[in-house]
Every structure is written in C-alpha cells, then in structure tokens.
Amino acid sequence: MDLDQRIAQFENMAAEDADNDMAHFSLGGAYLQAGRHAEAAASLQRCLKLNPEMSKAYQLAGEALIGSGQEDAAAELLLKGYEIASGKGDVMPRDAMAELLKKLGRELPTTVIEPAPAATAAADGDGFICKASGRPGTQLPESPMRGALGQWIYENISAEMWQTWIGQGTKVINELRLDFSREEDQKVYDQYMCEFLGIDEAQYNELTAKV
Numbered sequence: 001m002d003l004d005q006r007i008a009q010f011e012n013m014a015a016e017d018a019d020n021d022m023a024h025f026s027l028g029g030a031y032l033q034a035g036r037h038a039e040a041a042a043s044l045q046r047c048l049k050l051n052p053e054m055s056k057a058y059q060l061a062g063e064a065l066i067g068s069g070q071e072d073a074a075a076e077l078l079l080k081g082y083e084i085a086s087g088k089g090d091v092m093p094r095d096a097m098a099e100l101l102k103k104l105g106r107e108l109p110t111t112v113i114e115p116a117p118a119a120t121a122a123a124d125g126d127g128f129i130c131k132a133s134g135r136p137g138t139q140l141p142e143s144p145m146r147g148a149l150g151q152w153i154y155e156n157i158s159a160e161m162w163q164t165w166i167g168q169g170t171k172v173i174n175e176l177r178l179d180f181s182r183e184e185d186q187k188v189y190d191q192y193m194c195e196f197l198g199i200d201e202a203q204y205n206e207l208t209a210k211v
Helices: 003-016 021-033 037-050 055-067 071-088 091-103 117-123 147-156 159-176 183-197 201-209
Strands: none
Touching: 003 021, 003 159, 021 037, 021 055, 021 159, 021 183, 037 055, 055 071, 055 091, 071 091, 147 201, 159 183, 183 201
C-alpha cells in the first residue's frame, strides 16, 4: 500500500471516529511524510486537542508548522511540547523539539521541570524505557510474536505502548477488512504497526530477513 492509499485510509478512520486521537496522529504523520505540511499541522493539532499530553504529536506538529512557513506558531507549540515532554520524562521527543527550537533561534525554557518519579527511576537504570515513546513503562512478559521482529519489540517496546497499538491495530483491521490468511494483508498490518512503533522500512526488512 503506497502513501496515498495510507492517507486515504487514515482520512476515513479520522472521519468515522472524530474523537480518535491516534487516527488524527497517524493521518498527520502520513501527511507530513507526503510533504502536505498545512494538512499535517491541522491533523496533529486536532490530535493534541483530544490528547494534550502526547509529546510526539507536539514534535510532529512543530515540524509541520515549520514546513508550512508558520515559524512563530511552531515555536509556541514546541515550547509547550518541550515542557510537557520534560515533565513526563519523554526523552526522545523532548530532545527532538529542543533541536527544532534551536534551529528556529529560540531559547529553551530556563525552568527545569523535574520528571515524574517513574521517569527518574527509569533514567537511573531501574526501569524500562520504551523506544517508541521514550517513556518509562513495563516490559512485555514475552515476545508478542515469533522471530527477530517480535524479539525487537520485546526488547524495546513497553507493554503499555503495545496495548495502545493493539487498540489502533484493531481499527486498522476493521477499516481495511484485513484477512490474515492472506500474506499481503499481514504485510499491510505489519506496515501500519511499524509506522506506529517507529520501525523504519530498512529495519523491518532486516528484522524479518533474520531466521
């Protein structure tokens, strides 16, 4: 399924469930990949209205606003997102937003926001950090699927993030009417899953090639 097809499917999901923050997040990310910055910004800002704590959405919305020439709006949103990510201990989106703010010539907030206790414990090596969200969480009890891809998910994705994907993945299955008895449908599902978990195409091919 190419990018235009994925955009069409995400558009349908967002239209049918207007309060689904992940549908707007996925649509915004797809628009951003397509270089449709203004539309991406609108979708991601809709996501943030529904879920104002989603650090990654602030990062992508900032990128989209920059791409559409709205640098002042981007800086304002990124500053808010940076503070939220700092407070939650969302390391990766926080650092990405810091880089975007520096490129815009904006200074980072001088107030140091202490992360939540769970995030502090994880940073000290006492907890599990999810690679997809940068947030502390619980490690899955076992690999969710066979093979190297399942092992990577077990080692890098928190149980909380995995459960979030299961909910989103169910919507993908229903929307696209996927039939897992067909190999091509399984590949479509895997593609959406990898986009959600931050696994790029090269990494996916490498992991699935391993025996």
